[in-house]
Amino acid sequence: MAQGRGEAAHGTPVAPDPGQAAAIRRRLDALWRIEGARIVASLARATGDMGLAEDAAQDALAEALLQWGIRGIPRNPGAWITTAARRRAIDRWRREHRLAERYAQQARGLQDAAAPEWDPLPDDVLRLLFTACHPVLSTEAQTALTLRVVGSLTAEEIARLFLVPVATMQQRILRARKTLAAARVPFEAPEPNEWGPRLRGVMHVVYLMFTEGYAVTGGEAWMRLDLANEALRIGRILAGLVPTVPEAHALVALMEFSASRFAARTGPGGKPVLLPDQDRTRWDRAQIERGRASLARADALAAAAGRSRGSYALQAAIAQCHATARRADETDWPAIAVLYEALGRVSPGPVVELNRAVAVSMATGPEAALAIVNRLGDEGALRGSHLLPSVRGELLARLGRTKEAREEFAAAAALAKNRRERDVLEHRAGSVWNGSRHTR
Amino acid sequence: MKYMLIMRSTDAGTQAYKDIPFEEVINRMGAYNESMIDAGVLLAGEGLAEISQDSGFVVDFSEEPPLVTDGPYGETHELFNGFWIISAASREEAAEWAGRCPLGPGSKLEVRRVTEAADFADFAGNEYIRKEEGWRRDEEKLRTEHR
Numbered sequence: 001m002a003q004g005r006g007e008a009a010h011g012t013p014v015a016p017d018p019g020q021a022a023a024i025r026r027r028l029d030a031l032w033r034i035e036g037a038r039i040v041a042s043l044a045r046a047t048g049d050m051g052l053a054e055d056a057a058q059d060a061l062a063e064a065l066l067q068w069g070i071r072g073i074p075r076n077p078g079a080w081i082t083t084a085a086r087r088r089a090i091d092r093w094r095r096e097h098r099l100a101e102r103y104a105q106q107a108r109g110l111q112d113a114a115a116p117e118w119d120p121l122p123d124d125v126l127r128l129l130f131t132a133c134h135p136v137l138s139t140e141a142q143t144a145l146t147l148r149v150v151g152s153l154t155a156e157e158i159a160r161l162f163l164v165p166v167a168t169m170q171q172r173i174l175r176a177r178k179t180l181a182a183a184r185v186p187f188e189a190p191e192p193n194e195w196g197p198r199l200r201g202v203m204h205v206v207y208l209m210f211t212e213g214y215a216v217t218g219g220e221a222w223m224r225l226d227l228a229n230e231a232l233r234i235g236r237i238l239a240g241l242v243p244t245v246p247e248a249h250a251l252v253a254l255m256e257f258s259a260s261r262f263a264a265r266t267g268p269g270g271k272p273v274l275l276p277d278q279d280r281t282r283w284d285r286a287q288i289e290r291g292r293a294s295l296a297r298a299d300a301l302a303a304a305a306g307r308s309r310g311s312y313a314l315q316a317a318i319a320q321c322h323a324t325a326r327r328a329d330e331t332d333w334p335a336i337a338v339l340y341e342a343l344g345r346v347s348p349g350p351v352v353e354l355n356r357a358v359a360v361s362m363a364t365g366p367e368a369a370l371a372i373v374n375r376l377g378d379e380g381a382l383r384g385s386h387l388l389p390s391v392r393g394e395l396l397a398r399l400g401r402t403k404e405a406r407e408e409f410a411a412a413a414a415l416a417k418n419r420r421e422r423d424v425l426e427h428r429a430g431s432v433w434n435g436s437r438h439t440r
Numbered sequence: 441m442k443y444m445l446i447m448r449s450t451d452a453g454t455q456a457y458k459d460i461p462f463e464e465v466i467n468r469m470g471a472y473n474e475s476m477i478d479a480g481v482l483l484a485g486e487g488l489a490e491i492s493q494d495s496g497f498v499v500d501f502s503e504e505p506p507l508v509t510d511g512p513y514g515e516t517h518e519l520f521n522g523f524w525i526i527s528a529a530s531r532e533e534a535a536e537w538a539g540r541c542p543l544g545p546g547s548k549l550e551v552r553r554v555t556e557a558a559d560f561a562d563f564a565g566n567e568y569i570r571k572e573e574g575w576r577r578d579e580e581k582l583r584t585e586h587r
Binding site: 027029030031033034128227232233234235236237240286290361 | 477478479480481483484526528529530531532533534535536538
């Protein structure tokens with residue numbers, strides 16, 4: 001085992017060998033995944049400069065790779081990297097700020113890597129998250145930077161998750177850091193009166209990351225689980241950082257419920273399997289239980305604060321209705337229709353309204369639902385999206401209006417961005433044409 | 441990937457733990473669990489009650505019907521007394537978390553990867569084909585995904 005060999009070799013120079021270098025690299029990656037955010041966060045808070053903190057941390061990792069290859073893995077590798085990163089930060093600090101007199105005082109305080117200013121504070125990682133999701137950055141930049149500094153992923157890993165070239169992702173991260181520096185964004189949590197919107201911004205980034213992984217909007221892959229799982233991990237970290245905020249737990253609940261269906265969402269050849277057709281025995285029960293626990297916690301916190309469910313809690317409650325139905329036809333559609341109505345009040349929008357129409361169609365019947373969908377169509381909502389025609393198609397098919405249904409499915413297929421979704425819709429259009437179903 | 445950390449202790453290891461004040465044990469384990477919760481990696485974990493006639497027994501399948509006995513629990517006198525399931529990106533990350541567990545001499549953590557769908561890829565065919573036929577029959581159902 002690499003670990004044992006490294007420790008035994010501690011203090012004794014050994015000839016570098018490629019196998020050992022790879023083992024050290026893997027050990028460092030693992031360690032960085034666990035400790036990276038905390039190390040970068042405490043460096044950034046002490047120096048007030050997130051970019052410098054990140055560079056210093058990378059220097060320390062490069063140094064570790066070299067030194068550990070020669071001297072073996074130290075007994076406490078986390079502390080080793082922390083100390084090395086502080087020294088590197090001091091070097092960079094001196095170089096980059098030596099001309100600015102107003103930094104001189106602070107620089108003197110930071111000269112010793114053991115100075116108390118370096119010690120981690122409980123909210124360091126929260127500051128890191130707020131800074132990475134700062135509103136001066138585009139959502140794309142916020143997402144990349146959050147994965148980089150809070151998720152402790154390399155630019156290569158992030159590029160792979162977003163299916164973009166490594167150079168593109170490196171550029172995106174670099175630009176984000178330059179934007180933060182140019183806007184002189186301080187490394188701190190926002191003022192209490194800005195907390196609400198800023199925290200909602202952070203949660204939005206985490207959820208976007210999750211949905212991006214859950215169902216890609218373009219390209220060939222039906223889903224990218226790694227990205228969704230990273231979002232879930234960061235969501236859990238966030239809930240731990242702000243444990244009294246109901247919506248943070250609700251967001252985790254929503255992601256847990258959705259993720260519990262990962263295994264059941266693809267069939268042979270990567271073909272998507274939609275909710276009513278999924279094999280529910282393949283849903284991850286433990287994950288559903290975690291979702292229930294998180295939603296219960298969110299509800300209890302909201303009730304204690306005298307608040308009603310927010311957007312994530314309502315979406316999680318809907319996901320919970322699906323997750324706890326043992327069979328598709330046991331789904332509590334009237335409850336879901338009510339939840340969508342509440343969601344429409346909290347965060348109104350055509351997609352919510354369309355989903356409400358689906359719930360109404362299952363709870364009451366297709367006529368009532370078609371009225372909602374037609375109203376959306378008349379308002380010109382969701383123009384250019386395959387969602388409206390695909391739902392209209394289903395409703396028309398259930399009403400026996402086969403020809404109209406087929407036209408809607410064909411229109412939906414033409415608008416679908418994901419090839420797999422398009423296949424499903426084309427198949428659906430074809431099967432309505434054949435008249436092989438909808439005899440009811 | 442998911443890994444299971446399985447805690448096993450010899451009689452001596454269990455005895456050594458009994459010499460530490462129980463509150464201390466709770467605090468150390470609590471801090472360990474909290475660190476994994478804060479990192480977003482802890483998926484499940486339980487401690488197992490000490491063995492008594494009511495709290496532990498063995499169901500042995502070498503007989504028909506299976507035989508329920510009070511023990512023994514294994515050849516090694518190492519008792520399985522708790523577990524964690526964590527999410528980890530690599531074997532090294534699982535090893536890193538396992539190494540932080542506050543256990544002493546006489547205790548071991550056996551770390552095992554939890555199987556995932558890919559492990560059964562070769563055997564999925566029949567089931568999937570059956571399922572696919574099921575989908576075709578059910579196609580009347582509304583096909584909007586609720587996210």
